[in-house]
Amino acid sequence: MTIQSRPVCFEDVAVGDEIPPLDKGPFTTAHIMRWSAAMENWHKIHYDRDFAVNHDKLPGLLVNGSLKQQFYFEHLRKWIGDTGWVWKVTFRFRAMNLIGEKLTMWGRVTGKRECPDYGIVELDLGIVNEEGTESSPGTGTVALPYRGGDPVPYPFVPPA
Amino acid sequence: MSNIPEGAMDYIGMRTSEEFACEPVEPGAVRRYAQAIMDEAPIFAPDAGTDNRFGGPVAPPLFPQAMFRRAYGDPDPVQENAYNEDFDGSSGNRTLALPEIRQFRGFGVLNGGSEIEFYRYARYGERVKVTSFYEDIVEKQSSKGPIILIYIVSDYFTADDELLLRIRRISIRRPLK
Numbered sequence: 104m105t106i107q108s109r110p111v112c113f114e115d116v117a118v119g120d121e122i123p124p125l126d127k128g129p130f131t132t133a134h135i136m137r138w139s140a141a142m143e144n145w146h147k148i149h150y151d152r153d154f155a156v157n158h159d160k161l162p163g164l165l166v167n168g169s170l171k172q173q174f175y176f177e178h179l180r181k182w183i184g185d186t187g188w189v190w191k192v193t194f195r196f197r198a199m200n201l202i203g204e205k206l207t208m209w210g211r212v213t214g215k216r217e218c219p220d221y222g223i224v225e226l227d228l229g230i231v232n233e234e235g236t237e238s239s240p241g242t243g244t245v246a247l248p249y250r251g252g253d254p255v256p257y258p259f260v261p262p263a
Numbered sequence: 264m265s266n267i268p269e270g271a272m273d274y275i276g277m278r279t280s281e282e283f284a285c286e287p288v289e290p291g292a293v294r295r296y297a298q299a300i301m302d303e304a305p306i307f308a309p310d311a312g313t314d315n316r317f318g319g320p321v322a323p324p325l326f327p328q329a330m331f332r333r334a335y336g337d338p339d340p341v342q343e344n345a346y347n348e349d350f351d352g353s354s355g356n357r358t359l360a361l362p363e364i365r366q367f368r369g370f371g372v373l374n375g376g377s378e379i380e381f382y383r384y385a386r387y388g389e390r391v392k393v394t395s396f397y398e399d400i401v402e403k404q405s406s407k408g409p410i411i412l413i414y415i416v417s418d419y420f421t422a423d424d425e426l427l428l429r430i431r432r433i434s435i436r437r438p439l440k
Contacts, residue, residue: 127301134299137295137298137299138299138300140295140299141292141295141296141298141299141300141329142296142299142329143329143332143333144353145341145352145353146351146352146353146372147351147352148351148352148372151352154351154352158348158349158351158439159351159371159439160371160439161371167374168373168374168375168376169374170299170300172325172377172379173300173302173323173325174300176323176324176325176381177300177302177304180304185306185315185316188381189324189381190380190381190382191378191379191380191381192377192378192379192381193376193377193378193379194376194377195375195376195433196373196374196375196376239376241376254316257316257317257383258382258383258425259381259382259383261380261382
C-alpha cells in the first residue's frame with residue numbers, strides 16, 4: 104500500500120467503502136526479537152519455543168499483540184494522510200498468530216457524520232492471515248478534513 | 264467456583280500517581296521502534312522539519328507505552344529469575360506504573376486487546392508521564408477453559424499535562440493446570 108497522492112477528504116468516503124489493505128510479514132523470529140528489543144519486553148512466549156509450547160501450552164511462538172496493534176494506526180494513517188487524524192482504535196485478540204504467518208490489515212467504512220471542524224468516519228477493522236482467518240477484529244474512528252478546508256486540528260480536539 | 268485468586272479483586276480501583284518515563288523521547292529509541300514496526304514514515308525521522316504541523320520529528324502513536332522501562336539501577340527481574348523455570352520473561356506491570364497482582368503469578372499471560380484514544384504525538388526530546396488504574400477483573404469462559412480479564416486504563420501525558428493517548432488494556436490470565 105502506498106500513501107495517498109492527495110489527502111483523503113470527508114467527501115471522498117462512503118459507507119461500505121473498503122480501504123486499501125496493508126500487508127505485513129511473513130513474520131520470522133528475527134522480526135519478533137527486533138520488536139522485543141525495541142520494547143524491552145522479554146516475554147518468552149514470543150521466542151522460547153520450549154517455554155511457549157511445554158510450559159504455557161501454546162501451539163507455537165506467537166506474534167506479539169503489542170506489535171499487531173501498531174499496524175492499525177499505520178494502516179489508517181497511510182489511508183487518510185497527515186491532514187486527517189486517527190482518533191480511536193479498538194481491537195480484541197480473538198485468535199493467535201504464529202511465527203511464519205503473513206498478515207493483512209483490512210478496513211471497511213461503517214458510518215460517517217459531520218462535525219463543525221471536520222468529519223468523523225467509523226470503520227470496521229481486522230487482521231487476517233493467508234488462510235483468511237480473522238485474529239483481531241476491531242473498529243477505528245478517524246477525523247477527516249472537508250474538501251477545501253483546513254487540516255484536522257492538531258493536537259486533536261474531539262467533537263463536543 | 265471462581266478462578267480469581269483470593270485478594271486479587273482488592274487491586275480494582277488502585278491508581279498510581281504520575282510517573283515519568285526514565286528517559287525522554289530518544290531518537291535512537293524511535294528509530295529502533297519504527298524499524299521494528301516496519302513503519303519508517305518521514306514524520307518519525309530525525310530530519311523531519313520543525314515546520315510540519317506536528318512541530319518537528321515525532322514518535323509513532325503508541326511509542327509512549329514503550330517508554331516505561333526498567334530504570335538504571337532498578338532490580339533486574341531477568342537475573343533475579345534466572346533459576347525460576349516458571350518465569351515467563353515479562354516484568355510484571357512495570358510498564359504501566361502499577362504494582363503486579365502477585366496472586367496471578369504462575370498464570371499464563373496473554374494480550375487480550377485494547378481500546379485506544381490518540382490525541383497528540385510525542386515529540387523528540389519530550390518527557391512523558393503516565394497514570395494508570397485497575398478498572399476491573401472479570402472471569403470468562405473461553406473455548407479452552409476459564410480465563411480472567413484484567414482491565415487497566417492508562418493515560419499518557421507530556422510534562423506540560425498535554426494528553427497524548429489513553430489506553431484501556433485487556434490483559435488475560437489463564438490458569439495453566
